[in-house]
Amino acid sequence: MANHHKQDIESTMQDIVKAMSAKGWRITDQRKSLATLFAEAEGFLSPKDVYDSMRQQYPGVSFDTVYRNLRLLSEMGVLEQIYLNDGLKFRARCGSHHHHHLICLQCEKTVPFEFCPMLHMAGVPADFQVVSHRFEIFGYCPSCESTASSE
Amino acid sequence: MANHHKQDIESTMQDIVKAMSAKGWRITDQRKSLATLFAEAEGFLSPKDVYDSMRQQYPGVSFDTVYRNLRLLSEMGVLEQIYLNDGLKFRARCGSHHHHHLICLQCEKTVPFEFCPMLHMAGVPADFQVVSHRFEIFGYCPSCESTASSE
DNA sequence: ATCCATGCAAATAGTTTGCAAGACC
DNA sequence: GGTCTTGCAAACTATTTGCATGGAT
Numbered sequence: 001m002a003n004h005h006k007q008d009i010e011s012t013m014q015d016i017v018k019a020m021s022a023k024g025w026r027i028t029d030q031r032k033s034l035a036t037l038f039a040e041a042e043g044f045l046s047p048k049d050v051y052d053s054m055r056q057q058y059p060g061v062s063f064d065t066v067y068r069n070l071r072l073l074s075e076m077g078v079l080e081q082i083y084l085n086d087g088l089k090f091r092a093r094c095g096s097h098h099h100h101h102l103i104c105l106q107c108e109k110t111v112p113f114e115f116c117p118m119l120h121m122a123g124v125p126a127d128f129q130v131v132s133h134r135f136e137i138f139g140y141c142p143s144c145e146s147t148a149s150s151e
Numbered sequence: 152m153a154n155h156h157k158q159d160i161e162s163t164m165q166d167i168v169k170a171m172s173a174k175g176w177r178i179t180d181q182r183k184s185l186a187t188l189f190a191e192a193e194g195f196l197s198p199k200d201v202y203d204s205m206r207q208q209y210p211g212v213s214f215d216t217v218y219r220n221l222r223l224l225s226e227m228g229v230l231e232q233i234y235l236n237d238g239l240k241f242r243a244r245c246g247s248h249h250h251h252h253l254i255c256l257q258c259e260k261t262v263p264f265e266f267c268p269m270l271h272m273a274g275v276p277a278d279f280q281v282v283s284h285r286f287e288i289f290g291y292c293p294s295c296e297s298t299a300s301s302e
Numbered sequence: 303a304t305c306c307a308t309g310c311a312a313a314t315a316g317t318t319t320g321c322a323a324g325a326c327c
Numbered sequence: 328g329g330t331c332t333t334g335c336a337a338a339c340t341a342t343t344t345g346c347a348t349g350g351a352t
Contacts, residue, residue, distance in 0.1 A: 026306060026351050047341080062309045067342060069307095083234030087341085102279050113275060117268035117286060124264060128253050130290040135268060137275065139282040177326050177331055198316080213334045218317060220332095238316085 012039035012092060019078050033057055034069055038079065043108040044089030084108065100135045106144035113137075163190035163243060170229050184208055185220055189230065194259035195240035235259065251286045257295035264288075 016035035017027055025031070037053050038045070045053075047066055054061045070090055073079040080093045084103070094112065102111040117135055124130065167186035168178055176182070188204050189196070196204075198217055205212045221241055224230040231244045235254070245263065253262040268286050275281065 024306095028307065028351070030308080060309070063341090064310085064343070065308055071343095102275065102281075105282060111276060111279065115268070115272050115274045117266070117271070118288075120268070120271050121266050123266045124253065124288065125262060127293040127296075128262065128288075128290055129296050130253075130288055131256060132290070133286070133288045135284070135286045137269075137279075137281055137284045140280040142278040145278075145280050175331095179325070179332065181333080211334070214316090215318070215335085216333055222318095 009036075009039045015095070016073075016078055016092070019076060020073075023076060025072070030054065030058055030061060030065060031069060034066075034073070038073075038090070038092040041091060043104070043110055044082065044084060044091050046087055046089050050090070100137075102137045102139065102141070104141040104144055105138050106140055109141055111141065160187075160190045166246070167224075167229055167243070170227060171224075174227060176223070181205065181209055181212060181216060182220060185217075185224070189224075189241070189243040192242060194255070194261055195233065195235060195242050197238055197240050201241070251288075253288045253290065253292070255292040255295050256289050257291055260292055262292065 013032075013035045016039065017032060020031060020035075021027055033054055034050070037050065047063075047070060050070065051061070051063055051066045054066065070079065074081050074090065077093060079090045082089055082091075089108070091110070098116060099112045099114055100116065102113065104110070118130075118133055164183075164186045167190065168183065171182060171186075172178060184205055185201070188201065198214070198221060201221065202212070202214055202217045205217065221230065225232050225241065228244060230241045233240050233242075240259070242261070249267060250263045250265055251267060253264065255261070269281075269284055
């Protein structure tokens with residue numbers, strides 16, 4: 001869920017920190033910085049994006065620390081991973097209710113929507129045991145449409 | 152589309168070979184072998200799967216040849232790529248009509264179905280320019296269900 | 303003070319590229 | 328025979344691991 005308001009960002013950031021703390025992890029400056037980064041992000045971030053952002057505040061940060069924390073946060077369920085066409089990306093998991101996303105091919109920002117195909121489906125073989133599903137719509141968001149048409 | 156019958160496999164294999172030939176590519180033994188492999192496959196194959204299969208017939212085959220041909224076939228549209236949880240996979244593109252797939256989490260075989268959520272959707276913001284979509288259902292196929300329940 | 307997290311370096315996995323020798327048309 | 332494809336080696340990218348030091352509780 002996109003958080004455009006300061007208090008939402010702050011509370012998402014706190015949620016992530018709390019989740020880490022509850023698991024017994026130590027709250028280091030880098031981890032606080034990671035939490036803020038994902039709370040503020042409107043789209044997906046690659047490991048390199050995360051590394052570059054963190055380096056602005058912590059010039060000495062190393063790539064392996066970034067990877068370690070991304071993996072830990074993913075395993076905890078705080079972040080979700082997805083492979084977009086240009087590689088592995090992460091974003092803060094939407095905590096609220098089940099929904100899907102529009103994903104902008106240009107800026108990779110996401111827009112949630114409520115329609116879930118599983119509620120309207122017909123034709124799934126009865127003997128297939130469904131575990132999960134994935135539904136995403138790709139295209140261009142209003143801000144990127146003009147740029148996209150000139151390609 | 153799954154090809155379980157010998158004549159389907161043969162014709163899919165011929166289609167792939169024809170597509171390569173039409174593009175002016177030379178039909179080498181390795182490429183014929185690749186075509187057969189994907190025509191026979193019921194699920195997704197990783198580059199390593201492909202390499203291992205090809206090595207049985209062509210012990211000297213190299214990894215880079217596998218990658219080169221997988222990339223060329225993907226760019227041609229003969230194969231489609233997908234990132235499953237355990238990495239990059241390939242399969243022969245279903246040539247017929249638009250549909251989606253059930254994907255078995257155990258054996259990665261796929262089952263097509265006709266329902267497309269885009270035909271039933273409501274709630275997409277009008278200012279989002281839709282380009283493509285992705286809808287997959289994950290679970291266990293009949294043959295894998297028993298194994299899965301014991302995990 | 304204890305133990306976890308970090309940074310560094312090196313290792314590993316996955317994928318791509320340059321080039322000479324061989325295969326296809 | 329000319330050119331495309333292959334295999335080998337090496338380069339490159341992305342990611343992971345071992346270990347000593349520094350930091351959080």
